[in-house]
Amino acid sequence: MTFADRLHAAIRAKGTPALVGLDPRWEQLPAPLKAKAEAGGGSCYEIQARAFEEFCLRIIDVVADLVPAVKPQSAFFEDSGPAGVAALQRVIQAARDKGLIVICDAKRGDIGSTAEAYARAYLAGEDPSSAPFAADALTVNPYMGADTLQPFIDRAAACGGGLYVLVRTSNPGSGEFQNRLTEGQSLYQRVAEVVEKLNVDSHPARGYGSIGAVVGATYPEELGELRALMPHTPLLIPGYGSQGGTSADTSAGFDQAGLGAIVNSSRGIIFAHRKGPFAVADESHWESSVEAATRAMIDDLAQHTPAGRLQNCSQA
Amino acid sequence: MTFADRLHAAIRAKGTPALVGLDPRWEQLPAPLKAKAEAGGGSCYEIQARAFEEFCLRIIDVVADLVPAVKPQSAFFEDSGPAGVAALQRVIQAARDKGLIVICDAKRGDIGSTAEAYARAYLAGEDPSSAPFAADALTVNPYMGADTLQPFIDRAAACGGGLYVLVRTSNPGSGEFQNRLTEGQSLYQRVAEVVEKLNVDSHPARGYGSIGAVVGATYPEELGELRALMPHTPLLIPGYGSQGGTSADTSAGFDQAGLGAIVNSSRGIIFAHRKGPFAVADESHWESSVEAATRAMIDDLAQHTPAGRLQNCSQA
Known part of the structure; x- marks a missing residue:
């Protein structure tokens, strides 16, 4: 099975396109979890890595039955050095063991043999045993040119993995380079065109290919335009929740069957115990907040996007 | 001292802008070194990581007195998982202990708190104790916008570190997006303009700032143009040697004093034992090839670029 097939099977099985971003930050971890990690001793990096690992594993336990996929953010693990990276490895493995699709958000990119x-x-x-960081899919950066994407595409095709190429990112300054017009076409539109062609060329007879695109929910009009421009390209939509995007903003990213897109929420779910409708006074109950926030996101997407059609399927 | 000051002091002290790229590849390692690593046992990742570490440490021993800086390529270490990343950590530390400037080539880039x-x-x-991977400088990718570079710039300014922003890369397809013209200005020229302004704004009274630019030797005309466009920006020039760039091709990257640029060679130096003028039949003598290739590159740059003026200084 291709990545796109596996992803859509998982989305159908769970009845939702909600993606939980695993972005652990020390300051925002539940106090009891930090205290436990500190009691284990070791360097500050070892303590942080241990806390991040337990935090992510417990989130995975909570969300594994609810959502199709998780997206660990590599940067936060690298920030703890080798101990952090070892924690990332185990978090990825644990998520896969629970049947989750894992998208490693590392935004890599380089030339030739480095790629x-x-x-x-x-x-x-x-095959989770075929890579040290055994993700199903990886985010990649297109700046260096499509020739630098090819080694990733070849590997993905060989192993049944997937990619998400940065097209239109969710940050406030994303337009600085991505919106530059050349003969009426913006850079992000051109990158989108290249990604779509790569999918069509590699899977001529299929629906969705396995080379996805990252398109922020913070630019809803462009999301609809890009869905139309890339009919064979699965989308990863960041920017929902804490970054300001609403479920309605993500709506145009889906096809009529409610497929073709996954919507990420990181802080809004994993730190739900801290603020908002699911905040708790006693941080030892933080996992209830994670579960409530995840269920709320699933409902929100079901009510305000074509993904609602998925729930009817999975309940039937 | 700023990164630019430390870099230029090191270039002057060694009398050369030659930068040795540490890009270990298992297939190309000297046979005795692979055999030794295999004899140590463990997983294939542990064996590869052990071999990469010894290989890089021995290269560092050879080149530490000859060149100002080394550039480990993170990808090859990540490919061995946590064991490889631990090796990268120790390689960086060893290079710094020997007084080398370390540029970690990881081409990172992301938004906000992730950056x-x-x-x-x-x-x-x-301060090498202030980060788990204790590099002096890091390569970064600008696709997401200058707002995503700012956290890197802030950290670099706070710690006396440096950055190298991808501007015009050395790969054959680099022009696909980087050459797109908007109102007569290419994307790489626009990125260059942004990088130069960041340097001018942060170091108004200085010569070179600490936000460098990566500009490939494989596009020599653009190198001269970019040197002129970014007079306060130190350049990192890949593409010399194995990728086809000559010393003459890098010449336009320097200022009249022979400063303002460093020229990278990876395979041409670290795998010199395998082919070319310094190949050896007995691979146990591979370090002689590394030394000879490094000295040849230094001479080549001295003869065909303004960096020749540095040698007169360091000998005087």
Whole structure:
């Protein structure tokens, strides 16, 4: 099975396109979890890595039955050095063991054999034993040119893995370079065109290919335009929740069957115990907040996007 | 001292802008070194990581007195998982202990607090104990916009570290997006303009700032143009040697004093034992090839670029 097939099977099985971003930050961890990690001793990096691992594993336990996929953010693990990276490895493995699709958000990109090394490191596709960081899919940066995406595409095709190419990112300054017009076409539109062609060329007879695109919910009009421009490209939509995007803003990213897109929420779910409708006074109950926030996101997407059609399927 | 000051002091002290890229590849390692690593046992990742570490440490021993800086390529270490990343950590530390400037080539880039995490992970600047991967400088990708560079710039300024922003990369397809013209200005020229302004704004009274630019030797005309466009920006020039760039091709990257640029060679130096003028039949003598290739590159740059003026200084 291709990544796109596996992803859509998981979305159908769970009845939702909600993606939980695993972005652990020390300051925002539940106090009891930090205290436990500190009691274990070791360097500050070891303590942080231990806390991040337990935090993510417990989130995975909560969300594994609710959502199709998780997206660990590599930066926060790298920030603890080798101990952090070892924690990332185990978090990825644990998520896969629970049947979750894992998208490693590392935004890698480089030339030739260097890109091959990154692809080997992070793309395990169907066989979790085939890469040290055994993700199903990886985020990649297109700035260096499509020739630098090819080693990732080759590896993904060989292992049943997937990619998400940055197209239109969710940050306030994303337009600075991505919106530059050349003969009436913006850079992000051109990148989108390249990604779509790569999917069509590699899967001529299929629906969705396995080379996805990252398109922020913070630019809803462009999301609809890009869905139309990339009919064979699965979308990863960041920017929902804490970054300001609403479920309605993500709506145009879906096809009529409610497929073709996954919507990420990181802070809004994993730190739900701290603020908002699911905040708790006693931080030892933080996992209830994670579960409530995840269920609320699933409902929100079901009510305000075509993904609502998925729930009817999965309940039937 | 700023990164630019430390870099230029090191270039002057060694009398050369030659930068040795540490890009270990298992297939190309000297046979005796692979055999030794295999004899140590463990998983294939542990064996590869052990071999990469010894290989890089021995290269550092050879080149530490000859060149100002080394550039480990993170991808090859990540490809061995946590064991590889631990090796990268020790390689960076060993190079710094030998007085080398370390540029970690990881091409990171992300938004907000994620970029902060990457910056904390890789930028140690003047104090090698201040980051788990204690590099002096880090390569970064600008696609997401200048707002995503700011956390890296802030960290670099705080710790005396540096950055190298991808501007015009050395790969054959680099022009696909980087050459797109908007109102007569290419994307890489626009990124260059942004980088130069960041340097001018942060170091108004200085010569070179600490936010460098990556500009490939494989596009020599653009190199001269970019040197003129970015008079306060130090350049990192890949593409010399194995990728086809000559010393003459890099010449336009220097200022009249022979400063303002460093020229990278990876395979041409670290795998010199395998082919070319310094190949050896007995691979146990591979370090002689590394030394000879490094000295040849230094001479080549001295003869065909303004960096020749540095040698007169360091000999005087």
